[in-house]
Amino acid sequence: MFKNLKSDLPASIVVFFVALPLCLGIALASGAPLFSGLIAGIVGGIVVGSLSGSSIGVSGPAAGLAAIVLAAITSLGYENFLVAVVIGGAIQLLFGVLRLGIIGYFFPSSVIKGMLTGIGIIIILKEIPYFFGMDKDPQGDFAFLQVDGKNTITELLNALNALISGNVNVGATVIALVSLGILILWANVLSKKGRFFQLVQGPLVAVIVGILFYVFTKGSTLNLSADHLVAVPVPDGFNDFLGQFSFPNFAVLGKVEIWVTGFTIALVASLETLLCVEATDKLDPHKNVTPTNRELLAQGTGNVISGLIGGLPITQVIVRSSANIQSGGQTKLSAIIHGFFLLTSVILIPRLLNMIPLSVLAAVLFIVGYKLAKPSTFKQMFSLGWKQWLPFMVTILGIVFSDLLKGIGLGLAVGIIIILIKSYQNSHFLHKEGEDIDDGKIKMTLAEEVTFFNKGAILKELDRVPHDSLLELDVRKTRYLDNDIIEILEDFSFKAKERNITIHLIHESGAIENPESFIDFFKLRPKIS
Structure with a gap:
């Protein structure tokens, strides 16, 4: 693992600078103490990172859980909520033992790509106000509807009005543009010039430049106020540091609402983790496959520990994971x-961290968001046809205008509808023998798998078979035939006699003319029925 330290160490620095404001912002958006977000980030990195089988996945507090956490803390109280986090972790351990990690593989590739692209767009949209030093809302608030009652669109309109009127924070904008220039120059030019520029990553340079800018512009027109800087809690001493930890109140363990909240956390966190695992595996240049059951065990352990010491729930998160991949992370050492x-x-240099401009971190996240939502991805998905394009776009729009899980759910629903449509269309192949020969011979070939979804299509075609004709029903390629279809064929055999239709049932062993019972015939062929 340590042989890739030269790649993992620079990547871990980038992930650290991305994770720091997100941990604080998600805690704020969740109505929890700021320190609880940092606890979750630390546990997600060290504990989950050590136990996980993912080479490039990074775990921490997730924005997708913010609404659930906010409601739970409001109704239960924070110490009681921590009991639910511990329970949620224990349930995730049970999920892992029961080998439920396979669930993530049932989501179509178009939905996963839509999720990545949607998150990239959200990152860019949410960071625009920070880039110009205008928005004081919590970092990491990814919901379309925000905590302050505003939404993504109104925030962007406010930013646009501010830009037009020149009512932006000049200092924040200047250092953001400088940082963005450093990042682009470092990635596209300097990283190819020598080993030093490969070891020292552009985001680290941008952050250092940002701190120096803050220090040297104090008292000037470019001065940055505390509202435009990272805000890490600063303890007065060791006892004050220990006082930031909270502990669960296990006296409420018998309350039903605690268990309901715990199960909800476990279910949503597991689903979000499995989807992120699928997505990060697709982004991984080495195409490693993460063992999903082991990931559930790692996440469950992390949530138990996080809940016991006052931290927020943890999931694997795509923003930090993609930053890790794009920064050259090779093994899980970067996450650790x-x-x-x-x-x-948070122990040694909280005051130094509080000198980092938020607009610099916004520039870093701009690059991350762009790499997730490249225009080439839209072009590629469009070229694959509407069956890939439609669920891809629905997922993106659902994520941007609602939230992560709703967007994925909408994309999955569209994907299932498309599968049903294609299954309806491809259940059978029916044609008339010889376009110019009017001998009344019609051939219907059933597909390899025919289910009750195909009832309507097959029934429609059988009803259209004309009187006084010959129907060849070919089931040689059929490996599964639903009982609903067998019943339709059974009913049609009675109608065929009234309409003077002769049925030839062609199977792997030969052919039968006007079989007396389709049900009895298929009972003798278990490989089909």
């Missing part, structure tokens, strides 16, 4: 090191 960076920074 980023956790140690979070731990040591």
Whole structure:
């Protein structure tokens, strides 16, 4: 694992700078103490990173759970909520033992790509106000409807009006543009010039430049106020640091609402993790496959520990994972090191961290978002046809205008509808023998698998078979025939006699003319029925 340290260490620094404001912002959006987000980030990096089988996945507090957490804390109280987090982790351990990690593989590729693209767009949209130093809402608030009652569109309109009127924070905008220039120059030019520029990553340079900008512009027109800087809790001493931890109140363990909240956390966190695992595996340049059951066990362990010491629920998260991949992370060491960076920074250098401009971090996330939502991805999906394009776009729009899980659910629903339509269309092949020969011979070939979804299409075609004709029914390729279809064929055999239709049933062993019972025939062929 340590042989890739030269790649993992720079990547862990980038992930650290991406994770830090997100941990704080998600805690704020969840109505939890700011320190609880940092605890979740530390546990997600060190504990989950060590136990996970993912080479490039990074775990921490998830924006997708913010609404659930906010409602739970409001109704239960924070110490009681922590009991639900511990229960949720224990249920995830049970999911892992029961080998339920396979669920993530039932989501179509178009939906997964739509999820990645949608998250990339959300990142860019949410960071625009921070880039210009205008929005004071919590970092990491990815919901379309925000905590302050506004939404993504109104925030963007406010940003546009501010840009037109020149009512932006000049200092934040200047350092954001400088940082964006550094990142683009570093990635496209300097990284190819020598080993030094490969070891020292552009985001680290941008952050250092941002701190120096804040220090040297104090008192000037470019001065940045505290509202435009990272806000890490600063303890007065060791006892004050320990006082930031909260502990669960297990006296409420018998309450039904605690268990309901715990199961909800486990279900949503597991689903979000499995989807992110699927997505990060697709982004992984080495195409490693993450063992999903082991991932559930790792996440469950992390949530139990996080809940016991006052942290938020944890999932694998695509923003940090994609930042890790794009920064050259090779093994899970980068995720583990980023956790140690979070731990040591909040203990040793919280005041230094509080000098980092949020607009610099917005520039870093701009690059991450663009790489997830490249225009080439839209072009590629469009070229694959409407069956891929439609669920892809529905997923994106659902994520942007609602939230992550609803967007994925909508994309999956569209994908299922498309499958049903194609199954309806492809259940059989029916044609008349010889376009110019009017001998009344019609051939129907059934597909390899025919289910009750195909009832309507087959029934419609059988009803259209004309009187006084010959129907050849070919089931030689059929490996599964639903009982509903067998019943339709059974009913049609009676109608055929009235309409003077002769049926030739062609099977792997020969042919039968006007079989007395389709039900009895297929009972003798278990490989079909």
